[in-house]
Amino acid sequence: MSRRRTLALAAAFAAGALVLAGCTADGDVGEQVANQGYVSGDGSTRQWAVAERGEPVTLTGTDYAGDPVDTSAWRGDVVVVNTWFAACPPCRVEAPDLAAIAADRAADGVHLVGINRTDDAGAAQAFEKKFEIPYPTIDDREGTATAALQGVAPIAATPTTLVLDRQGRVAARVLGLLDRTTLDALIDDVLAEQA
Template sequence: MRHVFRPRRAGVAFAAVLAVVLAGCTAESGASQVVDQGYVSGDGSVRTWEPGDRDGPVRVVGTDFAGKEIDTDDWAADALVLNTWYAACPPCRAEAPDLVDLAGQLEADGVRFLGINTEDEAPTAKAFERTFDAPYPSIEDHSGRVVADLNGIVPLQAVPTTVVVDGDGMVAARVIGQVDRSTLETLVEDVLAEDTGSAGTRSEDAGSEDS
């Protein structure tokens, strides 16, 4: 099974980052180990980056739980929402209905959602997807390589963590822990508004050149 992630920046050493991810450790406030529950919790803290300060571009390649190859470079989207999860994670289950609802709502705007799961075997992951009627795929990342490489661009200290990527593939925002529906909707709409504004500016510039 193939997992490839090619960020422009050099990633953190794979072995060190994978050890942190699998051990459930965190180097940043806002995420803490939940004793005997096997996941790292976050407080829903949000960080955003202005367009000129963003890292990337983000490219995620892997295989989903249905056996389909996924390459985010194939998606001509205005925004991409990445979400780490696994089935036995309580905050992952709590936020799933909102993610599913937003994925359906924002599909018409060209927004793509993609899950990343480092824990579950296919039967467990598929049962989760059926339970919540998830309309978007999730990459199977047992090796932890996709998550580890993402740490080279945007740290993922907690499961769940949700990352919003803009139309240029750059990281615009990150939510550590269970994401609030209205917060995620606002973050994505802000990115879509940036794209609309850029398109309007390009049209005005073209008109000026023709005059």
């Protein structure tokens, strides 16, 4: 192999590594998702039995339009929390499913809220417009909403999706790119629990 080709391959590998690191929390290298071309969570799902759930979580902040967001206003309903940022490839893949779930499941008493620790308003609002996101996203560049989840269900990868039960407790978590069928099943499980 020629020196020029070796250098070109090394440069391509280095550039690819930078792109792959783009979807990890705080720049940490996450797990490689097989044949997906990005680094993120592995799509694994965890559910907590009702007796194993901790204290209720309240996420507060301001969305990118400047409106307040407070998940405690939705107590009694199921809340889906999704972390994302505009340049994250799996976030872009799952965005249409999340938008559809927000529309399709609203009548069931399901609310969605995003948390974005990275983007300024311009990048976030462009993403929301492109994917027709109908739910609020907390501008969490200061990390307040994310900090509320530490010790309960830490955000180890982006995207991470949580399902909160009617009391606001974490009932389920998906690390990485979610599958719509899986998320619908997790929501159904929580909806089926007695209020």
